[in-house]
Structures are given as C-alpha cells and as structure tokens.
Amino acid sequence: MTTMLISPRPAAASAGLTVLVQTWDPKSPDLHPVNQAFDDPTFFDKAVNQAWALGKAQICTQLESDLGKPNVIASGFSLYNMSCTMASSVQVSIVGPATKSKVTMQFVATGNEFDASSTQPYVGSWGDPAFSVTYDMTANVTLNPLPQPQVTNLTVTVSNANVQTKNTIADVLKALDGFFGTGFLTKAQQSIDTTKKLDPSVINGLLAGVQTPLSQANQFGYIALWHHNDRIVVDLAPVLPDTPRPASISGVITWAKSGISISDCSKIQLSNTVQLGPDPLTLLPSSFGAAPTDTFGSQTVSSGAPQDMGDHYQCQYTYSSLPNTLPNTVAGTASGTTGQKNTPILLSYLKVKPSNWNGT
Structure with a gap:
C-alpha cells in the first residue's frame, strides 16, 4: 500500500500547488510509491500578491489622473483632494474543476477606497461635496498549468461600489448624480486596464521564479492533475521506452x-x-x-x-x-x-x- 501526505486545506482561501512524483524500479514492478516532491499551500497567492504590491500604487495614480480631469462628472464638477487606497492583499482561489490544459482562478481585492471632494457651480467652495467610495476588484483568470504555470487570460471587473457622503451638499448631489454608480466603476476599470499592472506577464515572471518539479514534467510519460483542497495537485509517473529489444x-x-x-x-x-x-x-x-x-x-x-x-x-x-x-x-x-x-x-x-x- 502506498501512502502520501497532502497537507490539509488552509484556514483562509488560497491557491496552492502540490507535485507528486512516482518512482519505479522494474525489478519490483508491483511497487508504485508516491512521493511528495513539492507542496506550497500559498504558491499562487504569493506570486499574485507580489504582482499586486508592485502594481497597486500605479493603479491609484492612473485612477486619480483619470478622475482628476476637469468636469469629469458634469459641467462644473471636478474632483480634487483625491486619495486612493487599494486593498492590502488579494484573495486567490481556484474555481471549478481543473485539467492538464486549463485552470480557472479568481483574484479578488475587496475594500478598495477612493476619497475626493468635488467643485460645484452653485455656491462657494464651502459647499463642495465630499465623498468616499469603496469598491471591489475581481480578476477572472485562465491559467495553463503545465509545464510551467502561466496566466493566459486575465479579465478585470470592478463592482460593489458603495458611496459614503461626508456633508449635506454631497447628500443632495448623491440623489441627483449617478456618477458614483456605473460611471465610477467604468473609470476605475479603465484605469486598471490602462496601467497594465495586472498584465499576465508580471504574474508569470513571478511564478517562473520558483523552481518546482513541473519544469521536468515533459520527462514523465504519465501526468494527472486535480483541484483538491484549494490546491492544484499534479502526479508525475515514469513511462519507459520499450527499446532496445536485444x-x-x-x-x-x-x-x-x-x-x-x-x-x-x-x-x-x-x-x-x-x-x-x-x-x-x-x-x-x-x-x-x-x-x-x-x-x-x-x-x-x-x-x-x-x-x-x-x-x-x-x-x-x-x-x-x-x-x-x-x-x-x-x-x-x-x-x-x-x-x-x-x-x-x-x-x-x-x-x-x-x-x-x-x-x-
């Protein structure tokens, strides 16, 4: 009987990688030991969050630049005193089944915040409305797991915008203006796309920096892959050639x-x-x-x-x-x-x- 150890599911949502390698001795053909050659319960989390840490400041800069244009809301309404804070980390999860050619993941950053005041054409600056907007960012990701995990497609959506007003004038404008609904989400999503800081190549470069047995997967004749306990689990087993035959x-x-x-x-x-x-x-x-x-x-x-x-x-x-x-x-x-x-x-x-x- 062959036994193996796969670490239990982490307490928090994550996306890990486990690589199992079977060894075989033709002199003992009935034995098929399975060895855990690599196990990291946060393998994908670390790469994605490193990419997020590198890119979130540029996302904020782009967002402030886009939303800081004159009359961005409407004529006479321009934002100032802007402050952008992105989530400190991204939740990474594997969604749905996985195959040797395709793994689907989600990267979710919740509680991003954008604060700003706005000019208005009615009264003095004392009446300028002030807002705080929180929103979530979700990246739907397709990944090719073998032989080296690589993100092949990444689509970002921004959702769940929640506006908190900071003065009475803002309360009035919130009822009249729909900018901080679809308008804000569209601007935020465009800013993320424009910066390209969630470009797959950034994440792929970080994934490639970690040595795993998957780099040798093409040397094994048998490869199986599963989504198990918030991990991609890969089994590699040898299949030897039947030649020479002397x-x-x-x-x-x-x-x-x-x-x-x-x-x-x-x-x-x-x-x-x-x-x-x-x-x-x-x-x-x-x-x-x-x-x-x-x-x-x-x-x-x-x-x-x-x-x-x-x-x-x-x-x-x-x-x-x-x-x-x-x-x-x-x-x-x-x-x-x-x-x-x-x-x-x-x-x-x-x-x-x-x-x-x-x-x-």
Whole structure:
C-alpha cells in the first residue's frame, strides 16, 4: 500500500500547488510509491500578491489622473483632494474543476477606497461635496498549468461600489448624480486596464521564479492533475521506452497428455506484454489504475510434431526481440483439442520454461 501526505486545506482561501512524483524500479514492478516532491499551500497567492504590491500604487495614480480631469462628472464638477487606497492583499482561489490544459482562478481585492471632494457651480467652495467610495476588484483568470504555470487570460471587473457622503451638499448631489454608480466603476476599470499592472506577464515572471518539479514534467510519460483542497495537485509517473529489444528466450513448452492434444508445435503462439512503468495514481488520495504496457505481436513456435515425453508432450520455442531491463510477461494460445472440440486454449494447460534468462 502506498501512502502520501497532502497537507490539509488552509484556514483562509488560497491557491496552492502540490507535485507528486512516482518512482519505479522494474525489478519490483508491483511497487508504485508516491512521493511528495513539492507542496506550497500559498504558491499562487504569493506570486499574485507580489504582482499586486508592485502594481497597486500605479493603479491609484492612473485612477486619480483619470478622475482628476476637469468636469469629469458634469459641467462644473471636478474632483480634487483625491486619495486612493487599494486593498492590502488579494484573495486567490481556484474555481471549478481543473485539467492538464486549463485552470480557472479568481483574484479578488475587496475594500478598495477612493476619497475626493468635488467643485460645484452653485455656491462657494464651502459647499463642495465630499465623498468616499469603496469598491471591489475581481480578476477572472485562465491559467495553463503545465509545464510551467502561466496566466493566459486575465479579465478585470470592478463592482460593489458603495458611496459614503461626508456633508449635506454631497447628500443632495448623491440623489441627483449617478456618477458614483456605473460611471465610477467604468473609470476605475479603465484605469486598471490602462496601467497594465495586472498584465499576465508580471504574474508569470513571478511564478517562473520558483523552481518546482513541473519544469521536468515533459520527462514523465504519465501526468494527472486535480483541484483538491484549494490546491492544484499534479502526479508525475515514469513511462519507459520499450527499446532496445536485444534479448530472447528459448526453452520448452510442456503439457500433460490429459490436458490438451496439439497436432503441431506451430499451433502454439506466444505474445509478450512489457510493463513500462508503475500503476499510475488516477484519483486522490490513493486510487491507482493499470500499469502502462506494450504488447508485442505473437510469434509462432517452430513447426513440427510435439515430442512425446511419456506422461507429457513438449515443444521447443524461441521468443526474440525482448527488452531485457523491463518486466516481461509471456503468454499465448494453443489450438488443439480437449477431446470435445477444436478451440483456442489459453496456456493454463502449458508451462513455459525459459533457459538461461538473465532479464527481468
């Protein structure tokens, strides 16, 4: 039985990465240990929040520049004394199922705040309205997880704007003016898009800076991926080539006279199945599938009448073009009679004994 340790789900929402690597020794083909080669419950969180820390000041600068243009709300209404504060961190989460070619994530920054006063054409500056707007930012992200996690698409939306007025004049204008509804959200979203500080290349550069076993994924013949406990979990297992095939086996096939009657040794056909790797992990935490194999075409035993050995018959055989470093399973069929009818018979009646075999 193979055991593995995958850390429990973190208390807060996050997006981590776990890489499992299976090892395999052809001399012990039934063993398929799974080793945790990499585990970071906040792998994606760290890269995204580093990108956020690098970009949020520029987002604020752009937002203040866009909203500070004259008459941005309406004629006679221009913002001043602007103050922009972005969320200190971004919540990163994996949403929906994940595949080897696509992972969907969300980056959410809540409680962003924009404070400002506005000129107005009615009374002196003492009557200028003052506002505070809080809003959320959500990035819907598509990520290609292999061989190196990369963001391939990122779309930002700004939502949940909430206006708090700071004086009586602002209360009146809030009822009359819809700017701090859709208008503000549109300006904020445009500012984020304009700065390009959430450009995928920034996040991808940070992700690429962390060495993980995924960089060697193309060396493994089997790759599986799951979304499990707020993580992307990847299993890598070897699948070895079935070449070269320099080996051969020779020996005798024997069967009891009471088991089956075979008229000619050429009625016996042998085939070889080669195991190429361990049983692969197919479902977390410990469900395994069938080991990868390659089956070679059948080879007919050389023709001639079976030798009568008294209580049994036997045929000489040679099976060639075998890999000598991988587990081989030779099986076959025999066409003969059991006294009732002619039928292909599995070699349960027969014993295949190789001579001088030094392979696996």
